[in-house]
Amino acid sequence: MPKVLISDQMDPKAAEVFRAAGVEVDEITGLSKDELKAIIGQYDGLAIRSATKVTADVLEAATNLKVVGRAGIGVDNVDIPAASARGVVVMNTPFGNSITTAEHAIALMFALARELPAADASTQAGKWEKNRFMGVELTGKTLGLIGAGNIGSIVADRALGLKMKVIAYDPFLTAERAVALGIEKVELDELLARADFITLHTPLTDQTRNILSRDNLAKTKAGVRIINCARGGLIDEAALKEQLESGHVGGAALDVFVEEPAKQNPLFGTPNLVATPHLGASTTEAQVNVAIQVAEQMSEFLTRGGVTNALNMPSLSAEEAPKLKPYMALAEKLGAIVSQLEGEKASAIAIEVEGAAAQLNQKPITGAVLAGFMGVYSQSVNMVNAPFLAKERGLDVREVRHDREGDYHTLVRVTITTPEGQKSVAGTLFANAAPRLVEIFGIRVEAELDGDMIYIVNEDAPGFIGRLGTLLGESGINIATFNLGRRTAGGEAVALISVDSAVGQDAAGRIKAIAGVRTATPLRF
Template sequence: MPKVLISDKLSPRAAEIFRERGIETDVDTGLAPEELKAKIGAYDGLAIRSATKATAEIIAAADNLKVIGRAGIGVDNVDIPAATGRGIVVMNTPHGNSITTAEHTIAMMFASARQIPAADRSTHAGKWEKSRFMGTELTGKVLGVIGCGNIGSIVVERAQGLRMRVIAFDPFLSPDRAEDLDIEKVELDELLARADIITLHVPMTDQTRGIIDAAALAKTKPGVRIINCARGGLVVEEDLKAAIESGHVAGAAFDVFAKEPAKENVLFGMEQVVATPHLGAATAEAQEKVALQVAEQMADYLLTGAVTNALNMPSLSAEEAKRLGPYMQLAEQLGSFAGQLTRTGLTSARIEYEGDVAHLNTRPLTQVMLCGLLQPMLDTVNMVNAPIVARERDIDVAEVKHERDCDYQTLIRLTVTTERGERCVAGTLFGSDKPRLVEVKGISVEATLTPHMLYITNEDKPGFIGALGTTLGDGGVNIATFHLGRAERGSDAIALLELDEAIPADVLGKVRALPHTKQAEALRF
């Protein structure tokens, strides 16, 4: 009989579900790390919320642990690489608190527009300052939604019920999906310029960190309000404070902060800022829902092997895992390569398998490639739910196996279509286990993808490579390897550089400003 430990406060119904399905369950909350370390070796499953820290040390002591289930979306308290190394599946419940978070966003919009917290404090103090708190109607205002995924789309529906006009920026939002939601899809600069209220619903990634900074705020209309119930760090708090003090930004409402728990913050004490302590998921209904979901998911895995909402495992058997390992690494890298270069709406992905790989079970390869493709903008996507996320966003996915001979013993090619065109990338395995990039946009370029890469497309003109090297050298950036390719003389060329460390933003800006540069992107693998 499997045995599960519930180490955080969950709905009592979670323990009942485990026991009803024949799983022995202990509830022991508030354990100190050393206490948890001493107990964990006896359990097959660990059900947690945010209080328990499943560190590498705890995981190392978990000799029998097979699954960690997080009741909620965030898994910052789980060392996923350590869990993966021990063969432990990590699951979460990414959609259980979507409605609650969306409702909190709407509440924060009202609180800011009508200055409810400040008016409440004033009235409790017996001041009755009715003329001081002149509010703003939401009806007829333009709401700019940055990120129109699961939570963002719920916010859209609620805002439309308030008769707001909604525009959205989301590179993964297809025209058909925008039409279904009855919203206008725009680029970020247009959203900043038109929105009366801006609300953020994106994960924290390299592309979204600080997306609302001083430069972005300068593009907004006077009197704009900023709402953030998504992730701390999406808005540069110091820049927002300056914009509020200048009078350009009328107000803000934040449920999340760059550093949490937020005992101190530059925004605290400003009457124009409504602040709550990360309450987005804090409703009885949401907590009940995620507890039930995590119990069902963990029970399914322990009893039948079924995997739902896993963040570190595709759907495949143990026998397949060993053989497919190198192919999965290649597939993930190809997907990530294309995903990090995608800046506009993704409409389709075509995955082609040639040679030896065409005779294998390619379903997990397709899943991990889609995961790599979508993860740069969607941190909730994983190897299991990637196909579902693609369908929800109207991304057409085609998988093709070719029996024909190819130049390599095995070849995987990914072609993505966006609103601006088509891009393809292909790779192979060297020595049967070493992933290697061999083609980008039809141009042959052979490279190993490492943690810090610089990708450049440029016009094939004399002097460009020298100028590029000088710019990087002047910026203190060391080149480990340098790979070049071009379509034909004088046409487009590609440079793919392996760097010893991440390229600083200012140096990347100088690279983009070089004559003949068409695109320059820092990539991470």
């Protein structure tokens, strides 16, 4: 009988689910790291919230551990690379608290609009300052969503019910999905200029970190009110403090902070600030939902081998895994490169397999493509939830299977539909194991996709490679591999260059300035 430890406070229904599935369970909370290390070796599964830290040394002591289940979405307290190295599956419950978090954002918006926390404190102090707290109506105001995914779309629905106008900035939001939601898709600068309220619903990635930077906060409408129930780090806290003190930002309500627990923060005490201690998921219903979900997922894995919402393992049966593993590695890289180059424009994506690939289960290949495609923008994407996220964004996904065998014995092709037309990349396996890119946007090129790279489109002309090499050398960037392709002699050419260090925006800008270069895009795999 599998044995699970619940090491954080969790709704009692989680234990009930485990026992009903034939899983032995112990509930021991408040353990120190040494206490956890002393007993973790007896357990097959570990169910946690945010308090337990699953570090590399804890995992080293967990000699029998097969799965860690996080009741909630955030897995900052789990060393996922270390878990992967030890063969431990890490699961979360990314959608169990969506409604709760969305409702908290709406509650904070009301609190800002009517200055409720300050009015409460004043009234309970016996001041009765009725004329001091002059609020604003939400009706008729423009709400700007930064992120219109699962939680953002729920906020949009509630805001429309309040008769607000909703605009959204989201690279993955299609025009069709925006129409279905009843909102208007805009670019970020337009959102900043128009929104009376701004609420953030995006994960924290390299692309979204400080998305409300000092410069972007300066672009906002005077008197704007800002709500963040997503992740700390999306807003430049020092710049927000300055804008609150100047009055340009009329108010801010934050449930998340760069450093948590936020027992001290420079923003505290700033006028027109409302702060809550990361309460987005803190409702009775949400706690019950995530507890039941994590217990169900872990029980399914431990008793039947099913994998749901795993962050470091695909949804595969034991029989399929050996054959599909190299294909999924190829598929994820194809999804990642097309996303990094043209993903923001995509409204549809087609995954085609031919030759030997057509004889396999295509679902994991499709899942891997979507995980690579969506993973560029969110670290929590995996093969299980990527198809759901793609559908939620309005991305039309199509699978095509060809029995024919073309120039390669096996081929995977990923084609996206953009306003400029269809664009595709294709790859194969060398020796049935090594993934290779063999075509990019109609140009044949053979390249491994790994580490830091840069993609360049240029006019095929003598001297270009020398000038490029000199520039990279002057920038301190060492070339690992250099892969070339072209449509015709003297026509459009591409270069995919693997480098030993990341190509920053400054270096990319200098490459773009080389005569004949049309675009230069840093890539990372």
